[in-house]
Amino acid sequence: MIINAGEMSIQCLILGNLMTNCYIPTCGNTGFQPVPAGSDAGCKPVPPTECCWVVDPGLSPGPLLEYLAKTDLKPERILLTHGHGDHIAGIEAVKKNFPDAVITISKDDEHMLSDTSANMSAPFGFSITAPQADETIEAGDELKLGPMVWRVLDTSGHTPGGVSFYCAEAKVVITGDALFAGSVGRTDIPGASEERQLKNIRENLLTLPDDVRVLPGHGPISTIGEERRSNPFL
Secondary structure: OEEEEOOEEEEEEEEOOOOEEEEEEEEEEOOEEEOOOOOOOOEEEOOOEEEEEEEOOOOOOHHHHHHHHHHOOOEEEEEOOOOOHHHHOOHHHHHHHOOOOEEEEEHHHHHHHOOOOOOOOHHHOOOOOOOOOOEEEOOOOEEEEOOEEEEEEEOOOOOOOOEEEEEOOOOEEEEEOOEEOOEEOOOOOOOOOHHHHHHHHHHHHOOOOOOOEEEEOOOOOEEHHHHHHHOOOO
């Protein structure tokens, strides 16, 4: 499924038997380069290129790698909403194919990349680990994809450092497992807090405009307005 968002498009691939939504925001990146000495003064446009991120590469990343190869996209960043195994399992494969992609996760979830108990893979009989982070982020940080700015929102509660990524210009927010269509992330697991999660959803997500589309970690997309009106957990 491709989500059109102004100058940006977002491909959603459903990965693995836990059906994790992996998002690939792609943005045209046009710019200018100096004219060589002796030429007419000024700058000239460079050919447009495509820049992209991979957000939450989950289990069974084969379709993701096939998509990137088919579209000739080279992700600048591997971005994580949180550190659970079904959202980090594909990091190693993506990093192997694109070693310059920056693995980015919140400070409070960074340890989950290598801790199979914390990332909930060990309790389910797996042993999922990922390469260490290249960069850590926290709420309030801003990340740029081409000309588009994404703000990091605190939506922790499902995990200690869960975050969402909000692009005001595109009117989209990637919420991971914090907010779903008609539901919220489970909090009956180690490291989770129902009180904290509901507080952060109300203060940092439900305060966004009604027409902002919610891109969750599992299931269909929604809007902030729809979740404010009808989500039974809120």
